[in-house]
Amino acid sequence: MPAETGTPSLEAGAERERTLDRLEARMEALQFSLRAHRASPRFELWRHDLRETRETWFRLVDPDGQDPTPEGS
Numbered sequence: 001m002p003a004e005t006g007t008p009s010l011e012a013g014a015e016r017e018r019t020l021d022r023l024e025a026r027m028e029a030l031q032f033s034l035r036a037h038r039a040s041p042r043f044e045l046w047r048h049d050l051r052e053t054r055e056t057w058f059r060l061v062d063p064d065g066q067d068p069t070p071e072g073s
Contacts, residue, residue, distance in 0.1 A: 016060065023057040
C-alpha cells in the first residue's frame with residue numbers, strides 16, 4: 001500500500017484540469033448565448049447558470065479566493 005504523501009496524485013490533478021477545462025468551455029458557451037440571444041426567454045436562466053459555473057470554477061482554482069468579476073457583468 002503506498003504511503004500518503006499529502007500531495008494529490010497525478011490522476012487526480014489530471015481530472016481536476018479536465019474539470020476546469022469543461023467549466024471554462026461551458027462559461028464561454030453561456031457567454032456566447034447571452035450575447036447572441038438577449039431577447040431569449042432563457043436569458044435569465046443562462047445568466048444564472050453562468051454565475052454558478054463561474055463560482056464553481058473559481059472555487060476549484062482558488063478555494064480561498066474570491067471571484068474578481070463584479071456581479072452583473
